[in-house]
Amino acid sequence: MRKAFIFASVxxxxxxxxxxxxxxxxxxxTMGHINEETTPAVEVGNKICPVSxxxxxxxxxxxxxxxYQGKVYNFCxxxxxxxxxxxxxxxxxxxxxxMPQHMGxxxxxxxxxxxxxxxxxxxxxxxxxxxxPSMMGQHQEPMMTDEAQVKEINLEAYQxxxxxxxxxxxxxxxxxxxxxxxxxxxxxxxxxxxxxxxVEKGKITDIEFVADKAGEFDILCSVYCGRGHQNMKxxxxxxx
Amino acid sequence: xxxxxxxxxNKKNQVILxxxxxxxxxxxxxxxxxxxxxxxxxxxxxxxxxxLNKVFRKKKITPQSAIITGFIVSGILDYSLxxxxxxxxxxxxxxxxxxxxxxxxHVFNPANFGLFAAALFRQPLTWNIESNIYLxxxxxxxxxxxxxxxxxxxxxxxxxxxxxxFSGINPLNMISWFxxxxxxxxxxxxxxxxxKGLSFGGIAGLTxxxxxxxxxxxxxxxxxxxxxxxxNAIVGNVKFGxxxxx
Numbered sequence: 001m002r003k004a005f006i007f008a009s010v011x012x013x014x015x016x017x018x019x020x021x022x023x024x025x026x027x028x029x030t031m032g033h034i035n036e037e038t039t040p041a042v043e044v045g046n047k048i049c050p051v052s053x054x055x056x057x058x059x060x061x062x063x064x065x066x067x068y069q070g071k072v073y074n075f076c077x078x079x080x081x082x083x084x085x086x087x088x089x090x091x092x093x094x095x096x097x098x099m100p101q102h103m104g105x106x107x108x109x110x111x112x113x114x115x116x117x118x119x120x121x122x123x124x125x126x127x128x129x130x131x132x133p134s135m136m137g138q139h140q141e142p143m144m145t146d147e148a149q150v151k152e153i154n155l156e157a158y159q160x161x162x163x164x165x166x167x168x169x170x171x172x173x174x175x176x177x178x179x180x181x182x183x184x185x186x187x188x189x190x191x192x193x194x195x196x197x198x199v200e201k202g203k204i205t206d207i208e209f210v211a212d213k214a215g216e217f218d219i220l221c222s223v224y225c226g227r228g229h230q231n232m233k234x235x236x237x238x239x240x
Numbered sequence: 241x242x243x244x245x246x247x248x249x250n251k252k253n254q255v256i257l258x259x260x261x262x263x264x265x266x267x268x269x270x271x272x273x274x275x276x277x278x279x280x281x282x283x284x285x286x287x288x289x290x291x292l293n294k295v296f297r298k299k300k301i302t303p304q305s306a307i308i309t310g311f312i313v314s315g316i317l318d319y320s321l322x323x324x325x326x327x328x329x330x331x332x333x334x335x336x337x338x339x340x341x342x343x344x345x346h347v348f349n350p351a352n353f354g355l356f357a358a359a360l361f362r363q364p365l366t367w368n369i370e371s372n373i374y375l376x377x378x379x380x381x382x383x384x385x386x387x388x389x390x391x392x393x394x395x396x397x398x399x400x401x402x403x404x405x406f407s408g409i410n411p412l413n414m415i416s417w418f419x420x421x422x423x424x425x426x427x428x429x430x431x432x433x434x435x436k437g438l439s440f441g442g443i444a445g446l447t448x449x450x451x452x453x454x455x456x457x458x459x460x461x462x463x464x465x466x467x468x469x470x471x472n473a474i475v476g477n478v479k480f481g482x483x484x485x486x
Contacts, residue, residue: 159413184409185456189364191320196362198457218320222364223456226413230368 160228187222281314315369380421395441
């Protein structure tokens with residue numbers, strides 16, 4: 001009886017301690033905060049200040065940096081950072097437009113190419129990756145590259161969902177998924193296309209396949225990622 | 241009434257009831273495919289266990305263990321996979337009981353062995369049977385205490401929680417209560433005694449963490465139980481090499 005009491009007490013204590021911890025963790029993950037200590041920011045590497053249009057490192061000096069939604073942007077001066085803060089999305093778009101000429105966020109050490117190596121053009125597409133909460137539960141229309149029928153998709157996995165619940169492509173498209181994790185290791189499993197890749201925090205795993213089968217296919221997490229692992233699903237829709 | 245009482249007092253029947261409830265809870269989401277998947281796993285395990293016992297051991301059995309094995313294999317292996325995979329890994333689970341033995345006792349938790357084989361072949365283990373953790377914890381505490389397996393649970397929880405906590409990951413977000421209260425404490429392959437139980441659980445907890453750090457794509461819990469089962473076999477101080485049943 002005594003053992004039973006101690007046993008039940010220890011379990012209860014662990015549960016209470018963990019609950020508090022879980023609540024804190026849940027808050028930060030669902031709010032989409034990216035903790036600097038746990039998620040390394042990605043250098044965007046823009047060479048032109050999105051606010052002033054000046055070349056960084058030119059007449060304005062060496063420039064300065066500011067982190068927004070897990071990405072580090074370059075600016076010519078602190079005044080431009082203040083301007084950026086007023087309407088970040090506007091300036092992020094400007095940086096995205098600049099990137100075809102001055103893309104610099106492809107950090108080789110954090111880049112895992114399982115099916116192909118990403119080229120400069122592929123890296124451009126990563127600019128569309130949104131690590132914040134805005135993409136949660138949304139559909140993403142894949143971005144088209146210059147070549148028709150090549151679709152680039154950015155997919156972030158986190159406890160316990162994918163950043164997009166549905167990915168829609170056309171039959172015959174070459175699909176390139178650039179997958180990463182926000183927290184613990186996850187997996188991207190699509191049975192019908194024979195895909196099963198591990199994705200980790202701080203690394204981008206490239207998954208490429210030709211969508212030659214029409215239909216709706218489950219995207220599952222194939223790496224145990226915690227108590228909600230069983231519900232971590234998304235859908236790939238291949239339209240005729 | 242007495243029959244019902246003796247039925248409900250049986251620990252294996254209690255586990256079967258728990259597994260049935262967990263599957264029923266999952267049905268609204270899993271649908272008919274999930275029901276058939278579970279039934280297929282249970283049926284495969286039961287048929288094979290009955291057949292192998294009849295042919296090789298010349299005895300009739302009540303296949304409660306096989307029912308539990310079937311529930312676990314089919315409940316953890318993703319139900320969208322091809323049917324033949326369910327049959328193969330369920331069969332591997334039951335066969336392991338007959339083939340990998342020491343002194344006529346199986347070394348590995350059969351269901352876990354089948355799932356380990358599936359994990360090695362990169363099949364997704366989605367743990368769908370873990371449909372209600374509160375039910376698992378409540379029933380699990382009762383079962384662990386009644387079969388004197390609380391040291392195993394404690395050993396696992398302490399090491400697992402400490403390792404994840406100190407690496408900055410919430411252990412409660414990562415833990416599988418189904419694994420702790422259903423798979424880890426399987427009586428025949430986990431040994432008895434306070435210190436042995438604590439060590440068994442501790443080794444499983446530590447292995448889970450090491451797997452999480454270095455090889456998470458091979459299921460961390462399933463692998464940790466394989467390692468703990470081997471530890472139990474070694475500590476049992478028996479010679480390896482005796483293959484096959486009586």
